Amino acid sequence: MITLYSYPGLFGVADNNGYGLKVFAFLRLAGLRFVHRHIVDASGAPRGQLPYITDGPETVGDSDTIIAHLARAHGARLDDRLTRAQRDTGLLITRLLDDLYWVMSYARWKDDRFWPAFRDALLRAHPDLTEAGLQAARAFNFQRYHYQGIGRFDPEAAYARGLADLAVLANLVPPDGYLFGPEPTSVDAGLYGFIANIHFFPIDTPLRRCVASRANLVRHCTAMHAAVNASDREEAGAQP
Known part of the structure; x- marks a missing residue:
């Protein structure tokens, strides 16, 4: 199971940080099942930055790197038709x-x-x-x-x-x-x-x-x- 770690939500938005919300939105649009964990302390994150995901034994940080991983490992094909x-x-x-x-x-x-x-x-x-x-x-x-x-x-x-x-x-x-x-x-x-x-x-x-x-x-x-x-x-x- 994929777990997304990102900052807390606010005002009805799932993450009050643009990068975490970007990954959350991609996961939802790709139809991938995941658990969303809200945290504040980023000291244990890759490079000390949120968001990051765990996916089985892998830990992946950086929103663009996460999206590339999801496309490669889970067949998320949102961008396949792009020129x-x-x-x-x-x-x-x-x-x-x-x-x-x-x-x-x-x-x-x-x-x-x-x-x-x-x-x-x-x-x-x-x-x-x-x-x-x-x-x-x-x-x-x-x-x-x-x-x-x-x-x-x-x-x-x-x-x-x-x-x-x-x-x-x-x-x-x-x-x-x-x-x-x-x-x-x-x-x-x-x-x-x-x-x-x-x-x-x-x-x-x-x-x-x-x-x-x-x-x-x-x-x-x-x-x-x-x-x-x-x-x-x-x-x-x-x-x-």
Whole structure:
């Protein structure tokens, strides 16, 4: 049995981190059975980062490496029909999402305007978390932001990067269907992982306002959310 280890969910989203939600979405879309374990301490994870999976004797970290493993070991074929050009575009989108990640994280943990709402939401949703633990995580993230570089930007300059990323994504997402046709692929799972963690969070950051103003991003996000969570409804309907 595959076990996915990732951060806790929040605001109805299965993981409040874009990378973990990306893997969760891929597993659901691929129809693979798995157990989802929410954890906070990543010290035991490969390279000390979440998400990761265990699959029999194997432990696999990094969201893209996990997806490649699932395709190879379990026949997950979401991307089989993609052309070489589409795969190249998908890689460019994936790298852009890597950039967007830092701005999203900055908005939650560093910006004093939004940090209290994020902190309080986590504490309400997950009573096992403590304010002291979240403050320690915040201090750790400040160090990460400094060494990555985003922490040296003032807020408006930091958000300008994320807004530019979202503008490009909005130009690429079609008005209907998914990125490369009527069926979702791993790139859609990745896009959902990040946009859902902006759109469904009722914290009024510049990123959320931008997503709300782009009807195609909202449509894609809500369509993916419905597709990814369809099995929850099916399981609930099967119960007496």
